[in-house]
Amino acid sequence: MKKIIFFLCFLFLSLSSQAQEITEESPAGLYDKEFRHSTGLWTGLYTKYRLTENLFYYGEYHFRRRTNFIEDMAQVYLRFGLTYLLNPRVEITAGVVTPFYWAPEQDLPNQDNIVPQYRLWQQLVLVQPFDRLKLYHQFRFEQRWRREYLEGSEFVLSNRFRYKITAYYPLNNYKLLNNTLFLSFYEEVFLQAGKRVTYDYLEDNRMFLGLGYKLNENIQFQAGYMWTFRYDGGPNNFEHRHIPRISVYHNLDFHRMRIEKQKEKIRVLENEF
Template sequence: MLKTATHTQENNPGLKTLFFAALSLFSLEVTAEASDNELDSNAHVWMTYVGDHPLGDGPWGLHLEGQVRRSDLVDEWQQWMVRPGLNYTLSPSLTLSAGWAYAKTYPYGDYPVAFDFPEHRAWEQITYSVKALGLEWQNRLRLEQRWIGEMERTGNDWNVENWRYENRIRYMLRTTLPLTASKKTYLAFSEEIFVNFGSNVSGNFFDQNRLFLGVGHKLSPHTRIELGFLEQTIQRRGGAIWENNHTFTVTLASNWPFKKKAKPLSLP
């Protein structure tokens, strides 16, 4: 009976492991293709807070996210972003989310843009987790509607002349491997691919790929910190310039519940 259960459990995980390997191979293939074009290699540091906070005892939750991204390690700005949203938990393994994001990107690297520019995004996502091979695998599919500021120079200032609309879809596969018996310290792996689509996209349907390896530690039942390294491959607009961004990451994540405080007991 035990052997049968183990065999059934490993069917899906094998497919997921194979898919994870295929994504990694795709990343290497994309990097190889990029070698025929102009390459820009950068060292970044990303600092992130991610919060998924349940509201009361119901299925709704609040997503709060902020990111500070620095280029040339920490000397210059690369980008900053805020991404609030709402979560709706259908089951312990399935969550639907939607929200808004604002990002500002700055000139950086050997092929910098001429100006910093803003971007607004609407986003919707499905997060589905499965347990397989003794690990928990998180699948995240996110759809983004993007309004990217096209800038025009007026005197010494740059202003938004037009908002270019684009669509992007992202898929991430992530898992963690406990490093201690208490499972408080763990190894984290993830792979995420980004694909552009829509009438305003030409020359770079592939947008970027992110391959991540890090170490995490649970600070409390609701909070953890992760330190890691992310290799980001980006195809710039037009497709002629590729970025290989070697990125050190620091992430603080929390699912601390937002609940009403209990009323003090009244004396009889």
């Protein structure tokens, strides 16, 4: 267990330090880079509700703030989809996303302070279990219709590809059972393409390290620190974001509930006769 924890922490710190190294200015001054650090607070609710044996409703609901962690609104982010379970280790999902973005500076002339965005999305998740460690490989594709904050600006289509590797490691149990405390780590890389995408094909890189607690089959909590590194409005401008994340995961199995109710009815009828 100690080796796994040490490896995840070492990976997180080493990748952060490598990103920090590229923030140094060039000796010649010809390609000087500018960097800024920002903060935020992201909270989210993740839902997964089983409807039939292989079909699930999937939802994400995010509330995000920025500037000194909580001063200003950043986004309200709503993701909906249907998931089909191909087998216990492979699932596919498709749906829609409707995020709303708050302008960094509010009430400027000729500006819409809150701008919507519309997306379609598709996802493939592969589960890779080990002895105790559990890995998830997430491949997500998004078609985004985005616009500027300027009043009357048009929506422009762009595409985004996301790959995320997530690791869960239980600390007080052998598996992720009820009442289990676990270590959580992920790294996610964002690539984009489209008419307005020029230099920032690598849109973002996010890393997260935190602790989670599985209360039971229906409720799970996670909290930790996320660091991201991305372009910031120009080819020589970059941003480091430092964001605490708090997430709640809620699962329900309506399919099993229906089966149990049917079995209960059968038992009642059998007892009557």
